[in-house]
Amino acid sequence: MRFKQDFFEQLPEFYSQVWPAGLPNPRWLCWSPEAASLIGLQQPDDALLKGLAGNEEIPGASYYAQVYSGHQFGGYSPRLGDGRSIILGEALGPNGAWDVALKGAGPTPYSRHGDGRAVLRSAVREFLVSEALFHLGIPTTRALAVIGSELPVWRETLESGAITVRLARSHIRFGHFEYFCYSERGAKDKLLQLLNFTLAQHYPHLSQDMAGYRAWFFEVVRDTARMIAHWQAVGFAHGVMNTDNMSILGDSFDFGPFAFLDTFKEDFICNHSDPEGRYAFGQQPGVALWNLQRLAQALTPVLASDDLLAALNTYQDELVQAYLALMRAKLGWGADGSDEQDQRDLTLIGEFTQLLEANRLDYTQSFRRFAALDPNDPKPALRDDMINLQGFDAWYQSYRDRVGQPADLAQWQRQRAGTNPKYILRNYLAQEAIAAAEQGDNQPLQQLFELLKKPFDEQPDKEDYAKRPPDWGQGLIMSCSS
Numbered sequence: 001m002r003f004k005q006d007f008f009e010q011l012p013e014f015y016s017q018v019w020p021a022g023l024p025n026p027r028w029l030c031w032s033p034e035a036a037s038l039i040g041l042q043q044p045d046d047a048l049l050k051g052l053a054g055n056e057e058i059p060g061a062s063y064y065a066q067v068y069s070g071h072q073f074g075g076y077s078p079r080l081g082d083g084r085s086i087i088l089g090e091a092l093g094p095n096g097a098w099d100v101a102l103k104g105a106g107p108t109p110y111s112r113h114g115d116g117r118a119v120l121r122s123a124v125r126e127f128l129v130s131e132a133l134f135h136l137g138i139p140t141t142r143a144l145a146v147i148g149s150e151l152p153v154w155r156e157t158l159e160s161g162a163i164t165v166r167l168a169r170s171h172i173r174f175g176h177f178e179y180f181c182y183s184e185r186g187a188k189d190k191l192l193q194l195l196n197f198t199l200a201q202h203y204p205h206l207s208q209d210m211a212g213y214r215a216w217f218f219e220v221v222r223d224t225a226r227m228i229a230h231w232q233a234v235g236f237a238h239g240v241m242n243t244d245n246m247s248i249l250g251d252s253f254d255f256g257p258f259a260f261l262d263t264f265k266e267d268f269i270c271n272h273s274d275p276e277g278r279y280a281f282g283q284q285p286g287v288a289l290w291n292l293q294r295l296a297q298a299l300t301p302v303l304a305s306d307d308l309l310a311a312l313n314t315y316q317d318e319l320v321q322a323y324l325a326l327m328r329a330k331l332g333w334g335a336d337g338s339d340e341q342d343q344r345d346l347t348l349i350g351e352f353t354q355l356l357e358a359n360r361l362d363y364t365q366s367f368r369r370f371a372a373l374d375p376n377d378p379k380p381a382l383r384d385d386m387i388n389l390q391g392f393d394a395w396y397q398s399y400r401d402r403v404g405q406p407a408d409l410a411q412w413q414r415q416r417a418g419t420n421p422k423y424i425l426r427n428y429l430a431q432e433a434i435a436a437a438e439q440g441d442n443q444p445l446q447q448l449f450e451l452l453k454k455p456f457d458e459q460p461d462k463e464d465y466a467k468r469p470p471d472w473g474q475g476l477i478m479s480c481s482s
């Protein structure tokens with residue numbers, strides 16, 4: 001790995017230097033060749049294993065934990081920071097630089113009462129979902145590898161310690177700005193320093209002045225809205241949308257109790273620690289706006305309120321337009337750009353998801369039906385899934401009116417197959433692969449990983465992975481303890 005150390009060198013007051021505690025008997029559990037290529041790595045080898053486990057120093061790396069704060073479940077936590085993640089610097093690749101972070105590398109000055117560790121189960125989940133989201137075309141941090149070990153780590157029970165090697169375009173979170181606004185009260189110079197750094201690194205087209213800052217915040221709002229549109233369109237629930245888990249670049253970030261929906265349920269909650277459903281699937285668009293409002297508030301020392309408000313006011317439209325574009329691609333609809341059509345389409349989409357919910361249908365499977373649907377067919381396979389046929393027939397008539405007859409049906413269906421994944425990371429699939437890996441059998445994990453790289457392909461020998469979960473695996477709710 002070749003590194004540059006811009007954050008480390010330019011922002012010395014924004015982190016603590018810290019060494020990884022190391023892992024006994026480390027072994028490769030997962031390796032993503034696609035992520036590796038981003039930073040010019042070819043093969044996992046022994047020297048790299050020792051380095052990423054934290055057992056030997058990696059040449060050129062600086063070891064540091066960033067300080068940040070954030071709103072967690074609505075309340076402000078004045079000091080969080082990387083309590084179990086150590087960043088090595090920005091690794092240089094053929095198309096830019098990627099922060100390399102060892103998540104689970106041991107305690108840091110921000111660990112408070114935590115052990116600084118991650119367990120195999122959570123490390124593998126983060127690995128799988130990072131790469132799965134990427135292959136679904138959703139902006140996300142990436143995962144290079146998971147390293148397992150014989151380190152005993154206590155959660156609800158005795159588990160083993162592991163490290164996810166995360167690659168991120170940036171680790172700067174909404175919470176970084178909140179920290180330098182509230183927790184370091186009056187540190188306007190630091191807020192500005194952070195903002196200028198962010199612009200220089202990631203928004204080179206923007207100037208470091210009021211006009212540039214203003215344009216930047218509009219982009220943050222836009223990119224956050226687009227990320228959320230992707231989550232809602234694919235049926236992804238993040239589970240812990242605290243502001244310290246919101247990447248400033250609009251990449252999906254920090255994967256804990258996430259879930260892809262199986263049976264569609266608007267108010268589906270995937271996080272065991274969220275009984276109120278603050279972060280329920282259907283709440284995500286509103287929560288992201290709330291989070292952007294917290295970010296805006298933290299930016300008031302450096303940006304005019306009117307500018308911040310003007311940007312926040314674009315959120316809904318950015319979200320709706322991005323969501324409509326994705327859903328139209330899934331359903332096979334064109335667009336004429338009119339408000340009337342937008343409204344009608346939103347209504348029609350909402351009616352469809354209501355049908356899914358009322359008929360207790362699987363979100364992914366139901367949309368995948370469109371890949372084999374002929375709009376000329378009055379009784380498509382999708383109809384056979386429904387209990388409420390009358391409701392479906394009424395909706396389907398509107399759908400057919402909307403879609404018209406495709407000029408080239410085969411091509412139209414290929415397009416639907418390319419926008420409605422067949423395979424998603426269902427929680428029960430992750431569970432099965434993890435259970436095997438915990439017993440020393442990596443094969444199911446490797447197979448699942450390979451499957452998720454081609455979510456839109458038929459992969460006829462993998463049909464079982466497209467099925468609905470067995471009874472034990474329905475609507476699994478994950479605990480936050482990771």
Ligand SMILES: Nc1ncnc2c1ncn2[C@@H]1O[C@H](COP(=O)(O)OP(=O)(O)OP(=O)(O)O)[C@@H](O)[C@H]1O
Nearest residue numbers: 080081082083084085111114115116117245254255
């Ligand atoms: N086992 C742990 N030991 C020490 N600190 C922890 C541990 N687990 C979480 N934390 C800290 O608690 C806060 C909230 O945790 P959260 O689950 O959002 O983040 P995370 O999953 O640890 O990491 P990241 O956001 O970098 O993906 C963070 O400051 C995090 O570093």
Ligand SMILES: [Mg+2]
Nearest residue numbers: 244245253254
């Ligand atoms: Mg976090």
